[in-house]
Amino acid sequence: MKTSKLYILLLSTLAFASCTKEMTEGLDEVNVSVVTSETVTAEGSIITVKKGTPVEFSFAGEPDFITFYSGELGHQYIYRQRVENEESDIVSSKLKFNIYQEGTSYAESTGRYTNCIDVFYAFSDPENGVEGFPGLSKDNFDADSTLVVDFWKAGKWKEICPKAEYDNLGTNITVAKSCELDVKDFVGKNLVIAIAYNKEERPNPSVNGKNATTQLKYYFDSMNIENLLRNNNVTHQYAGEFMFTALNFNHENLYNQSIKDDDKGYKGNDWTSVSSYLPDDLAYGTVTANVSGMWNMNNVANGGFYIHSTGSAYSWKTAWLVSDPIKITSCEPDQGVSIKNLSQDIRSYSYTYKNVGTYRATFLITNANYKHDDSQVYTVVVNVTD
Template identity: 40%
Template sequence: MKTYKLIGTCIASLFFAACNDGLDEEVGLNIKVTTNENVSFDGQIITAKKGSPIEFTLSGDPDFLTFFSGEAGCKYQYRERETIDPSQIKSSTLNFSIWFQYGNPSTMIEKHVYISDEFTGLYKDNYEADSLLVEQFEKDGKWKEVIPQSEYPVASVGNADLATSYSYDMSEYMGKRMAIAICYRGIENTAAQSKMYFERMHITNVMNNGQEADFSAGSFGFTPINMKNKWNLKDQTSMKNEREYGTVTNNTAGIWNLTGIGAGSFFIHSTDAGNPLKYSWLVSDLITVNSCSPDQGTKIKDITQRLDTYTYTYNEIGIYNVTFLARNANIDHSSTTTYHMVVNVVE
């Protein structure tokens, strides 16, 4: 009996040790490059003709693997960057497009796109204070118009292809904290109060070296202030909760839909003729012009799959610092490693 117990104990110990080794396993990664008439590799630099696929052979089988191509927006060294040194910025612009659907936007609604470096920011938990604050700023002329009223579209159109584009110089706000606000106010209901679309809103900073860095409206922290939330309007009954600061994912008259905000696109829905006038604000957090969205890598592998090769094609001449970020992770242990390579893309 003692012999069986001893054997059982030994087996259990071995099993536990094996499991522990698996949980604590350090991530491994090794990469080779498949060469051909268009791709060569000297052990340090990959030289490839523009438009030629580069095949990386992968070994080590990490749980997760992310690829940074080294192109603009995909640089490993900028994966955590949220601001850019102002001295490195040549120009800065706020860019977006606007289009209206239904009704007559020139007479049915009053619309404003504002900016201010004096705005103190929303409370977001005190609706009365926030609604008074934005209106008092407007009354005191502290909001600055981004678009002159004469330059808004005067007619409704059928789709975003017919949107009017705007570009606003942000240089005077460099190094300052400022807010962007949008005011939509119905003024006539004999026809539909127009649906107002914003497309691809972002701040573009052009660097001294010619490269560009975008800061999307998805990072602006926009918060609605639904000025008629207590009126219980019949065409807003589908909105049950968060009526003071809430958004919708459908078409609710006079309420902001921000489902496309990640790409800088959003809208406030129209109101049928004869229905009550709508009134709402959309106000950003306090942001800085030299903010930027962190660079992103491409997730090419997770723990559910095996990946032996990865192919990528560069279509522009240049030198790129490529990085593979590998990670093993479980509830008890995490291990990461990087593999860096240089790619020289030639004509």
């Protein structure tokens, strides 16, 4: 196969922030080229390639760092510093998440009803008589726990999905239930998300040691607000930006949670074995391990979190998770891929576009030291065809 190199210089721009000329050697000599072939062609600074065909870029010179932005959604150089969308640019805005469980479901008719999860929202719209959630103090548990429960009992929390839809959830991510809420009309209206685990504070259905039932474990996956913009771009704000606060209703008697029975002789509790994992702030804290009835938020930055189950020999737990008011227009900055640093000697980079479209592939090339930071940007249009 015949190949050649096209030097991509036409769309390059320079951005220098140097105070001295020291250690700039090599940056002025940097250039980017693309290897052309029968399936990768070039006309000026426009590259045409069939989808699924790798595009190979070559580098000359001595750059310290190279970051690549493919031009695809979420990876566009021009949006690398964007943290908020313009409200007028938003076509649609939806809160999305998946939910699944671990454990056996029992129906209400069995007397061992295991569904103990609710997902709520609230917003403020005084002109139409809608009262928003006033917010947590985060330093007065009695007041905060009373506030969320009273707000529920007054019917002010609104369901995202009817509770009955959580009666028999799938037990892994592939069969998780997908939930969605249109939130476009809530921009600027103090949208708050609340998740209640056993909000009724139901006890374990055990009666005289019979029908003892495990309280379910619930997983939330990919919780985010997805905004579709007028230019067909899509941005995401994941649950890590919602600033959730946990409310642990059982924090004052963690070591008195077993259910007693003369025949079975249940003793002890389900907290002693994990005491070393408990947070300093038992009322509001979260955990990094499996602790019954407490929220694990390790993966919340990606929209994932869970609350651990309680064994059948123990009293059921109650816990809430309540967000701060959510700024719906917020979004994650677009990300590039670091393909070279000081410890690497990279002379080429290959990337494959899987979808038809037109993309602005961008390389941010930097030389940096303690005295200055010089950068150079190379951009090329990649036209991907069938």
